[in-house]
Amino acid sequence: MRNKILEALYANKGNYVSGEILKEKLGISRTAVWKHIKILQDQGYNIQTAPRKGYVLFEADDKLLSKEIESLLWGHTMGRELIVFDSIDSTNTYGKNNADHLMDGTIILSEEQLAGRGRRGKDWSSPKGTGIWMSMVLKPDIPPTEGVKTTQIAAAAVCKAIRDLTGLDALIKWPNDIVVNGRKVCGILTEMAGQLNKIDYIVVGIGINVNNTEFPEGISAVATSLQIEYGKKIDRKELIVRIIKNFEALYHSYIENLNLTEVVAIVRDYSAVIGKxxxxxxxxxxxxxxxxxxxxxxxxxxxxxxxxxxxxxxxxxxxxxxxxxx
Missing domain, CATH: 2.30.30.100 (SH3 type barrels.)
Known part of the structure; x- marks a missing residue:
């Protein structure tokens, strides 16, 4: 029911919707409408109320809210199923454990990860409300030997999104890191399960230090964030949407003909290692x-x-x- 209320408010974002209209639209009492609105407000949605006007939805600050992101991805195949957690052990672990019943293109996000992982089992610091901790569940009909290439598709998508949004000189440290000014802002972890001739699923995990202002001892010498390098806070939702749209275009182009030309062109152009x-x-x-x-x-x-x-x-x-x- 709350999703239906959100849909009605999103369709009229910035304009008031009366309690009477919501009551008639949803077939519930005005008291029930008010109770659902209160719960949505507690969840972080910026819904304002006014006597004789009703309810109006304004843009939330920086909290990752599924309906806001879904509205920005309308018409796209990636993110048709979007799951957002306040806290989770690992978005990749959730994706793998639930891959059987998640649709192709499902996006999993969390405000924090308690057990984030990088390549070779390394811990990934994922503090709350600062970064993008995201996994994509893919079920492509391609040979298993081709699945590993989704890592570079993700790297190209992330690098291009960062450059376009911030103007920073983001580069790709082959095959799965994004660096700015020689320090790491993003790591990508791709995990796959399948049979000899069939992929059951691929989970592509992306961790980006977006608005972090400090790092744990031990990684502070090699890690940075987009906010540190850019000098001001970054809109995480906008960056998420840019990454997903970039990935969708590059990924679908690839799986249609197993041609990585477009991706490799980006990886070459923005390589941090060629010639070094x-x-x-x-x-x-x-x-x-x-x-x-x-x-x-x-x-x-x-x-x-x-x-x-x-x-x-x-x-x-x-x-x-x-x-x-x-």
């Missing part, structure tokens, strides 16, 4: 190579000191800058 010496870490071994290019499949082409070139696959290794994070 990097440290390739595989288990306990490390070696220094120079990044030559990113090939049409999104893999890294590197050159060793003796001039020999090889292709590096994202699942095999981690990379760092020769003398630091990047």
């Amino acid at each position: 010496e990097i440290k390739v870490i595989h288990g306990t071994s490390e070696r220094i190579v120079t990044v030559h290019d990113i090939d049409e499949e999104g893999f890294l082409i590197v050159e060793s000191g003796d001039g020999k070139r090889e292709v590096i696959f994202s699942g095999e290794v981690s990379i760092r800058g020769k003398n630091g994070y990047i």
Whole structure:
């Protein structure tokens, strides 16, 4: 019932809707309408009341509210099912545990994560109300070997959204990090389940430091936030919507013909590693190579000191800058 009230208020955002109209539209008493409005206000929706006028919905401050985001994604396939938590252990974990009954394109968001994870099981700091902690559940009809490429689709979508919204020189640290001024603002974790010839689901997790102003000891030297770099707070909802729209366009283009050309062009243009010496870490071994290019499949082409070139696959290794994070 509260969703129906929100729909009516969103359809008239900024204008009053009388209690009588809501009563007739929903088939409930005006007292019941008032009780539902009170609950919505307690949940963070900025609904104002006025005698003889009714109720009016104004834009919420920075709280992630599902109906507001859904209204900005109207007509898009990604986010037709949108789930927003106030707090959760991990949006990726929720996506994996519930993938069987979640539709393709479901978006999961949370104001905070209590057990956020990055690649190789590393903890990801996800404080409340500051960042974007988001997972996308995908069920594409593509070979399982192609599923890993959704990481770079997400990286391209996030990088482009940050650049377009803020003007910051965001770059992609292959394959799954976004950096600004040499420090990490975003990490991407892709997890997949399937059979020999079929993908059951892919969950693409995206963690972005948006309005963080401080970081835990141990990551403060390599992490930053968009607010720190931009100098003022960022509208998280607008960034979320830009990312989802970017991802949808790139993802659908890819799965229709398994052609990564558009994505690779973005990853190359905004690469933080092409032309640089990097440290390739595989288990306990490390070696220094120079990044030559990113090939049409999104893999890294590197050159060793003796001039020999090889292709590096994202699942095999981690990379760092020769003398630091990047």
